[in-house]
Amino acid sequence: MRIAIGSDHNAFEMKESIKSFIEELGFEVLDYGCHSCEAIDYPDVAFKVAQDIADNKVSRGILICGTGIGVAIAAGKVPGIRAALCHDTYSAERAQLSNNAQVLTMGSQIVGIEVAKKVVYTYLNCEFSGGNSKRKVQKIIDKEKEYTQKSFR
Template identity: 75%
Template sequence: MKIALGSDHHAFDLKEEVKTYIYNLGHDVEDYGCYSCDAVDYPDVAFEVAQDISNGKAERGVLICGTGIGVAIAAGKVPGIRAALCHDTYSAERAQLSNNAQILTMGAKIIGVEVAKKIVESYLNVTFDGGNSERKIQKIIDREKEYGAKR
């Protein structure tokens, strides 16, 4: 699977650890930055990752900032994108199985490296199969289209 990965400067070190881990799990990783601890604005990275997932350039994404909240909000502004903030393995699994979230977000100031790796692994090891959640996700998609048509 091709994974789009990005962070802000608060999460640079964790992103680098997660990048290696995702690669070692057997996935292709595209790094969208940031590329150092120099300050960057997290929305810029989140928008780029979300847009490329929306356009099919990557299958899923992982975004990390200080709390994971900012990148989740920013990525979710891209039409069709569902970004899920997760700080435990169960939520990460459910983000995919119940919500078909294309992007997992995490907070580098909230969790440590080893927990982050397990969260990412839980998220990437499952695939949305529809079921009861299919109609709920479709309601979200339909409402998003409705709001977009009103603009």
């Protein structure tokens, strides 16, 4: 599985640690930046990660900013992407099992690195279960398509 990872400058150090951790787990990691503590705008990174997921270039994404909120909102603007803000393992598990979220977001100023690693581990080791959740996720997909079609009329 190819995993995209990205962050803003507020989360650069956490991104670097999480990137190494994901590689240790045996996944291929593509780093979308940022590549230093120099200030950048998080939407630029979030859009790139989300678009490559939508284009099937990578399987899933991990995005980190100060709170995880901004990158979740930005990634969710790319059609077809479901981004989930998770700061605990139960939410990370449900993001995948119940919601088939392709992007996990976290806040570097909210959780420490060891908790972040557990959250990432949980998220990457779960698969969408379908069942009753499949119907609910499909409703989200259908509504997004409806809104997307309206916006281009």
